[in-house]
C-alpha cells in the first residue's frame with residue numbers, strides 16, 4: 001500500500017515537473033492578425049520629407065555618440081550648397097555660459113547619376129555627463145537650433161532607456177513606427193540596420209537617402225542613434241560602376257569606431273549609462289583572424305561588468321529566429337561567435353533583417369555529437385536572449401511566414417510592425433517591451449524581464465568568471481549581489 005502511494009506520488013511529481021517545464025519553454029505564435037495593406041514609400045514630396053525653409057538651411061541633422069564613454073557626440077548634417085561651410089555653435093543650456101564655435105569640413109559623394117549634398121560631421125568632445133546642451137548649425141537666416149542630453153556617468157546601477165528600431169525604410173508604416181517611438185521615453189536608439197532602402201530604386205536613387213534623413217530628423221537631431229549596417233547599406237553595384245561597398249552609408253552616418261580601437265566604422269563599441277554595447281557587421285569578414293574577429297576578441301576582454309553590467313550585441317542578421325525570410329543566414333556568425341557570447345555572458349543580442357518581431361528563450365548550440373553529427377539548440381541559462389526587431393516597416397513589407405511548428409527555442413513571434421524599448425532599471429533587471437504599431441502608443445504586445453547574467457544569474461548559469469567577480473567584490477558594497485547565492489559564496493571566499 002505504502003509502495004503504491006509512493007509510486008503514485010512520484011508519477012504526479014514527474015507529471016508536474018514535465019508540465020511546468022513545458023509551460024516555461026512553450027513558445028507563442030501570436031494570434032494577432034494584422035490587416036493587409038500595401039507597403040508603399042511615402043511620396044517624395046510628402047510632408048514627412050519637407051526640407052527646412054531658408055536657402056541652404058542645414059537638414060538631415062543627426063547625432064550619435066562620439067567616444068567610448070559618452071563625453072562626446074558626433075553632430076552631422078547636410079547642406080545643399082557649399083557656400084556656408086560647417087559652422088556649429090554649442091553651449092550648455094540655460095546657464096549663460098559662453099558658446100563654443102566648431103568649424104567642420106564637408107564631404108560629398110556621387111553614386112551613379114546622383115550627387116549628394118555637402119555632408120558635415122563634427123566631433124564635439126569634452127562634454128559633461130547628464131547635461132543639456134543646445135547647438136546651432138549654420139549662420140544668419142538659415143541657422144537652425146537643436147538640443148541634446150548627454151548620458152549619465154557610467155555606473156552599474158544607472159537606469160537608462162533605449163529604443164530599438166530596425167529595417168525602418170520610409171513607408172506609411174515606417175511613419176507609424178517612428179511616431180510611436182518618438183512618443184516613448186526612449187533616450188537613445190539602438191538601430192539594427194537597413195535604413196533608407198534607397199537601393200530599392202533604379203540606380204539606388206540617392207534622393208531617398210535625403211528623404212530618409214529628413215524623415216528621422218525629429219528624433220535623430222535630439223538623441224543619439226547608434227548605427228548598425230544592414231544588407232541594404234552594402235550597395236555594391238558593378239553594373240552602375242559602383243564598387244565601393246557601403247558608400248552612401250559610410251559617407252552619411254559616422255560612428256565612433258576609433259574610440260574602441262576598431263579599424264572599421266562597421267564594427268565598434270560604446271559604453272553608455274550601465275550598458276556596454278557592441279556593434280557587429282554581418283556583411284564584413286568575421287572568420288578567424290579577420291580584423292572584425294580580432295577586434296571582438298579584444299573588445300570582449302575590455303568589458304568590465306562592475307562598471308557596465310549590461311552586455312548587449314547589435315548585429316543585423318539574426319543568429320536565432322524562426323522566420324522563413326532569411327532563415328539561418330546568421331548561422332556562420334553564430335558558429336563563429338556563440339562560444340564567446342556564452343563565455344562573456346552576453347545579456348541580449350538585438351537584430352533586424354527579418355521583417356517581423358521575435359524573442360527567443362535563452363538557448364545555445366555549442367555541442368555537436370560525434371556519432372550522429374547532429375547539433376541542436378538547447379535551453380541554456382548562460383546564453384543571451386535573441387530579439388529580432390526587423391519590423392520598422394519598409395517597402396519590402398512584412399515577413400509573415402514562420403517555420404512550423406514553432407521551434408522550442410522561440411518564445412514569442414509575431415509578424416507586425418513596431419519597435420522595442422529596453423528599459424534598464426539597475427544592475428540586475430531590465431525590462432524589454434515590444435510595441436505593435438496597430439495598438440495605442442503605450443500598449444505593450446510582448447514583454448520580458450531580463451535578469452543580468454553576472455549580477456542576477458539564474459541557478460544553472462552560476463558559472464561566473466572568477467576573475468571578474470574578485471574585481472567586483474574589491475570595489476563594491478554587495479547589497480545587490482547578495483541576491484545571488486553564488487556571488488555571496490565567492491565574496492566570502494575571496
Ligand SMILES: [Fe+2]
Pocket residue numbers: 194230231232316352353354
Ligand atoms: Fe536586411
